[in-house]
Amino acid sequence: MDFIYEKLVRPVFFRQDPETVHHLAVKGLQCLGAIAPLRAAMEKFNLVRDEKPTEAFGVKFPNKIGLAAGFDKDALVWRAMPALGFGHVEIGTVTCHDQAGNPKPRIFRYPKDEAIVNFCGFPNDGAETIAERLSKSRAQKTKKVPLGINIGKSKITPIEDAAQDYIFSYNKLADFADYFTVNVSCPNLPELRKLQSKGDLERLMSALKDADAERAEKFGKAKVPFLVKIAPDLTFREIDDVIETVENLGLGGIVATNTTTSRPEKSAYETRGGLSGSPIFDKSREVVAYICKNTKKPVIAVGGISDTERAAKMFDAGACLVQIYSSFIFKGPFFAKELAKSLYWRSGAKWL
Numbered sequence: 032m033d034f035i036y037e038k039l040v041r042p043v044f045f046r047q048d049p050e051t052v053h054h055l056a057v058k059g060l061q062c063l064g065a066i067a068p069l070r071a072a073m074e075k076f077n078l079v080r081d082e083k084p085t086e087a088f089g090v091k092f093p094n095k096i097g098l099a100a101g102f103d104k105d106a107l108v109w110r111a112m113p114a115l116g117f118g119h120v121e122i123g124t125v126t127c128h129d130q131a132g133n134p135k136p137r138i139f140r141y142p143k144d145e146a147i148v149n150f151c152g153f154p155n156d157g158a159e160t161i162a163e164r165l166s167k168s169r170a171q172k173t174k175k176v177p178l179g180i181n182i183g184k185s186k187i188t189p190i191e192d193a194a195q196d197y198i199f200s201y202n203k204l205a206d207f208a209d210y211f212t213v214n215v216s217c218p219n220l221p222e223l224r225k226l227q228s229k230g231d232l233e234r235l236m237s238a239l240k241d242a243d244a245e246r247a248e249k250f251g252k253a254k255v256p257f258l259v260k261i262a263p264d265l266t267f268r269e270i271d272d273v274i275e276t277v278e279n280l281g282l283g284g285i286v287a288t289n290t291t292t293s294r295p296e297k298s299a300y301e302t303r304g305g306l307s308g309s310p311i312f313d314k315s316r317e318v319v320a321y322i323c324k325n326t327k328k329p330v331i332a333v334g335g336i337s338d339t340e341r342a343a344k345m346f347d348a349g350a351c352l353v354q355i356y357s358s359f360i361f362k363g364p365f366f367a368k369e370l371a372k373s374l375y376w377r378s379g380a381k382w383l
């Protein structure tokens with residue numbers, strides 16, 4: 032399967048514009064999502080279940096490999112992803128207002144380096160439409176893996192009013208989320224990263240926690256865990272501040288990391304936007320290791336995980352789950368299954 036993807040499918044795909052290919056892939060996955068018996072058969076075959084599910088922030092995960100935010104921005108294909116082996120899916124980033132994002136071209140691939148630069152700026156259908164889509168999906172009730180919802184700020188909302196924007200999305204989507212990831216680290220939305228700073232993050236996350244408590248009290252619903260997604264470009268001091276907020280407010284954990292604004296020396300990468308994929312692994316791993324050394328809060332590691340060794344290094348650093356995006360594009364549709372399987376055997380071998 033990998034051979035077919037690498038030698039036949041990928042060369043054809045990679046000759047096209049990245050977003051055209053993305054839309055084609057989404058169409059294909061929507062078809063798979065819609066054919067329940069095929070989906071169920073593929074899930075049976077591809078969804079590797081660890082001997083013991085991972086439990087983190089009150090949610091159970093059948094395996095440790097998730098799809099990172101950005102691939103399924105509009106909740107169109109999440110239900111097909113367990114059939115490819117993913118043990119959780121994070122949709123979004125979803126914003127209060129629907130928005131077109133930055134002008135195209137805004138995704139650039141570098142296959143030799145297995146790197147991607149994106150300058151998307153949260154194109155999405157908006158929280159209301161996405162909530163409606165999720166409410167109509169019967170798969171909501173039968174889903175096999177946790178669904179994370181990544182929320183961000185709309186471009187037209189001033190940074191001072193960010194909390195209201197996030198709370199709107201929270202209120203629309205809370206019924207469907209096993210957890211929320213609060214994205215304060217995308218480099219493609221002006222000023223968004225300011226929300227990572229101590230006072231701003233505390234205010235934002237307190238407001239979200241209050242909204243969650245209000246919903247729990249008013250409607251008798253269970254509270255939803257919040258994770259904060261951070262950039263790999265923060266200093267250790269800034270990471271300390273994030274950890275303090277996460278601990279003080281009793282948040283679910285941290286997703287580390289988003290894309291980086293820095294570039295390797297002498298690289299020819301697009302200079303706008305955020306870099307993902309293989310070249311950011313060391314940086315992301317360093318951030319994950321630092322966080323795990325300084326808190327017991329769960330960490331989902333993401334950034335440049337392109338093989339089993341790298342995934343294992345993230346777990347050795349203390350992560351409880353990992354997510355992938357770029358390697359899904361470069362290695363093919365069943366890469367999550369492969370990773371989950373090899374990690375399963377790796378952990379099995381340890382215990383035997």
Ligand SMILES: Cc1cc2nc3c(=O)[nH]c(=O)nc-3n(C[C@H](O)[C@H](O)[C@H](O)COP(=O)(O)O)c2cc1C
Pocket residue numbers: 099100101102104123124138147148149151153181214217260288289290306307308309311333334335336354355356357358
């Ligand atoms: C094209 C593209 C779009 C992305 N969009 C989002 C997004 O909307 N929200 C988000 O939190 N992260 C987004 N990301 C970042 C990924 O979720 C992930 O954090 C990052 O790519 C590092 O993982 P990777 O090296 O496995 O790709 C995007 C990444 C790419 C490549």
